[in-house]
Amino acid sequence: MANVSLQKVNKIYGSGPGSVHAVQDLDLDIADGEFVALLGPSGCGKTSTLRMIVGLETITSGHIFFDERDMSRLEPQERNVAMAFETYALYPNFTVEENLAFPLEVRGVDSDVRRKKTEEIAEILQITDILNAFPPELSGGQQQRISLGRALIRDPSVFILDEVMSHLDAHLKFRMLFDLKRLHRELKRTMVYVTHDQVEALALADRVAVMSNAKMQQVGDRNTLYNRPANVFVADFIGEPPTNFFTACVATEDNETRLLVDDSDLVLVPDQSTAGKLRQSGHDKVTAGIRPQNLGLSETPYSLKAEIDINEYLGERSMLTVQNGAATFQSLAPPDMRAGPGEAIQLYYEPSSVMVFDFETEKLIA
């Protein structure tokens, strides 16, 4: 096991005017035994990043270290990494047992030890009953387990799991999430989990690295990403439903700072420390954000007045889409909320839940 460090890594596909800058100046440090998720929308460069870590893709510039050892120019065979693929990539003409034992066979481990280790790993993944089957005969969930097993059977520097759950149904996914978490706790290996699904990433990982547009946006644990998003993208991408954003002017009167939302009569009041930073930085136009979860019906001194547009019943809660002037935003309400379209409503919030971003750079101010 090893820690993994990416320093100023770049990937450019092609050259000249048609080239694509897929990964831009990426820095990432993963501690020994840590479980890190690489999260981002399709085409953000996360798969390129992962393929550079394992060596299937060359690095245009920058360095990748495993435990201080520079791996940047080594072939995949020399890096000692294990990877589970989105499509499982099992060898269809080998049995499950041969598939599992394959990495050991390549390394010249003798057959007694191979057999023992195979049984051990099959036990952990609960696939002992299908060891003699061929992969094409098996279900997606079983194939997924075998592909994990083939990665886990040896002792690599780092495990890479590439979108391994995107082809599983919701029920199976839930079980695999649990299994993976348990496996990581038992094995204490360095793992990198690549996904576009924030639920998977937040559920599994110690830390989540959010990527977008070829760049690293933020690395942090669940609370940091949720409560202190580095920029508008992270605030928007993390959390379901997405954060409400307003373009607002900063108005300071009698030592009180308020945000006046454009084209509506909404007023957001940030908390003291945010207000202080706002005054210091001298912004007059900002992007303000507040999560639908933080807009509710339980009373506080601060509220937003609006008119209900849509009331969607989602089972354990209702989602209200409301309007004030040109501003449309959403709030999560209790499921028994019966108010219909056209009714006026007061939605309450705590000043601490108001996030303020620079209007130009979209970076978090406070």
Added chain:
Amino acid sequence: MTTDTGSTTDGVKDMWRHVRFLFLAFLVLWVVFTVFPLYFMVITAFKTAAETNLTVPTFWPQDWRPGNFAGVFAEKTNFNALLDSFIIATANTALSLFLGSLAGYAFARFPRQAGGENLAFWILSNRMFPPVAILVPMFFLFDNTPWGTDSHLSLIFLYLVFNLPLATWLMMVFFRDAPLEIEEAAYLDGWRPLRAFVKVTLPLVLPGMVSVAMLCWIFAWNEYLFANLFVGSAVKTYTIVIPTFTHGSQTLWNLQMAFSLIAMIPPVTLFILLRRYMVRGLSLGVVKG
């Protein structure tokens, strides 16, 4: 309402009965059309030379002459002709398959570096060229090689012109179907590219390779046009021996047919032995895991 539906389904059933009848009738015609030449070939091989030349042909030999089959080998070199054909066809197939697999792999995995779809298609288009158009230039070209035209090597190389494009194109399709991830998984598991190719990818395309081999072998085995011009004294293929069964101005149809039947044995045997692979290989997309 119910009676209406009843009569409609009856009508549909009636229609299907007619369609089935037409279909069967077509099949019978088809079988007659394809099997009759073979039948006539077989009975001709058993006839006497005189009977083959009757103005009104007989459809069953009046006088059975199984000795015709031994008779074709009266000239000892005739057996060598089968051997020569076998050597040429087999060597050419091996070469086509080897080069075609390498080229097909390159086109499938590194399309841009290998010259792209256009180059691949240009190679295939060589196969569509009318062979007779290059007959004479090819003769002079091979005449200037150290081994000349009348040799095994000349035909082994010449048939590459026809077989290599086919092998390249088909192998390219098979390799495209073999998932790249499986190879990458083998790299990560510790194998070098060549080993991963041999151990992991090659088994996946094996059924395809067998069908390509069959197609190449049968083409080289049956080729007449170029063989007739190129070889004839040091080397003879069976295809140029068949027309030599004559007696004065008389064509010995019985011997020609007997020899043709003997020449059919190797490809038919191969096909029967390998038909399982053939069917899997020719129905593309078999390797998806």
